[in-house]
Amino acid sequence: MNFIFGKNNKTFRPKKSIQEGTHQYDLLQKAAKTLGSGDLRLAVRLPEGEDANEWIAVNTVDFFNQIHMLYGTLTEFCTDAACPVMSAGPKYEYHWADGEKIKKPIKCTAPRYIDYLLTWVQSQLDDETLFPSKINVPFPKNFLSVAKTILKRLFRIYAHIYHQHFKEVCELKEEAHLNTSFKHFIYFVQEFNLVERKELAPLQEFIDRLTSRDSSRSGASAGGGAASGSGGALASASGGSSVEQTQ
Numbered sequence: 001m002n003f004i005f006g007k008n009n010k011t012f013r014p015k016k017s018i019q020e021g022t023h024q025y026d027l028l029q030k031a032a033k034t035l036g037s038g039d040l041r042l043a044v045r046l047p048e049g050e051d052a053n054e055w056i057a058v059n060t061v062d063f064f065n066q067i068h069m070l071y072g073t074l075t076e077f078c079t080d081a082a083c084p085v086m087s088a089g090p091k092y093e094y095h096w097a098d099g100e101k102i103k104k105p106i107k108c109t110a111p112r113y114i115d116y117l118l119t120w121v122q123s124q125l126d127d128e129t130l131f132p133s134k135i136n137v138p139f140p141k142n143f144l145s146v147a148k149t150i151l152k153r154l155f156r157i158y159a160h161i162y163h164q165h166f167k168e169v170c171e172l173k174e175e176a177h178l179n180t181s182f183k184h185f186i187y188f189v190q191e192f193n194l195v196e197r198k199e200l201a202p203l204q205e206f207i208d209r210l211t212s213r214d215s216s217r218s219g220a221s222a223g224g225g226a227a228s229g230s231g232g233a234l235a236s237a238s239g240g241s242s243v244e245q246t247q
C-alpha cells in the first residue's frame with residue numbers, strides 16, 4: 001500500500017506522532033490493545049482512572065492519523081478534475097472556512113478542501129496550548145469544543161471517501177480497513193457525544209447499518225454485510241435535489 005502522498009501533493013504535512021515514554025503513548029497502547037479484542041463499543045470507553053480530555057485528545061490524534069493515511073492512498077483518484085467540489089453524495093457540499101484565516105466560506109475542489117482541512121487539524125494538534133503533550137499541563141477550557149470541531153471536520157473526509165471513492169477503496173482492497181476505522185470513529189464520537197447527529201447525515205443510513213450489526217450480534221441475526229463488496233456502499237444516499245452547504 002502506498003502511504004506516501006502523491007508526487008503532486010507536496011502540501012501534505014507529516015503526521016502527528018505521540019512520543020514514546022509519555023503517558024499519552026501508554027494510553028494509545030492501551031487503546032490499541034482493547035481494539036484488538038474486537039469489541040469496539042468497549043474499546044472506546046474511558047479507561048478507569050483516566051482523564052476524559054486526555055483520552056479524547058489521544059484518540060483524536062489517532063483518528064487524524066488514520067484518516068490521513070486512508071486518504072493518502074486515494075490522492076491519485078481524488079483530483080481537481082475528478083472532484084471539482086467537496087461533496088458527500090448529491091445532497092451535501094462543503095465550503096471551506098476555518099473561522100480564522102478564512103472567514104468567508106470558499107467553494108473549492110475536494111483535494112483542496114481536504115488539504116485545507118488536514119493542514120488546519122495539524123495546526124490545532126501541534127498547538128501545545130490546545131493539545132498539551134507534557135504531563136501535568138492542563139487542557140484548556142475550550143478543549144472539548146476544539147476537539148468537536150476537529151472531529152466534525154474529519155468526518156467529512158470519511159463521508160467524501162464513502163460517497164465518491166468507495167469503488168477505488170475496493171480496488172485497493174482497503175474497504176475492511178476503512179470500515180473498521182470509520183466504525184471505531186463513530187463509536188468514539190457517539191460515546192462522548194462529540195459530533196452532532198445532523199453532521200452525520202450524509203452517512204446516517206450507513207452508520208445505522210454498520211452499528212446495528214453489533215447491537216444484534218448477541219441475537220440470532222448478524223445482519224448483512226454493510227459496505228462490503230464492490231460498487232456503491234451508499235446506493236440509496238441520494239434523494240431530494242437541494243444541496244445543503246455546510247462549513
Ligand SMILES: [Zn+2]
Pocket residue numbers: 077078079082083110111160164165
Ligand atoms: Zn475526491
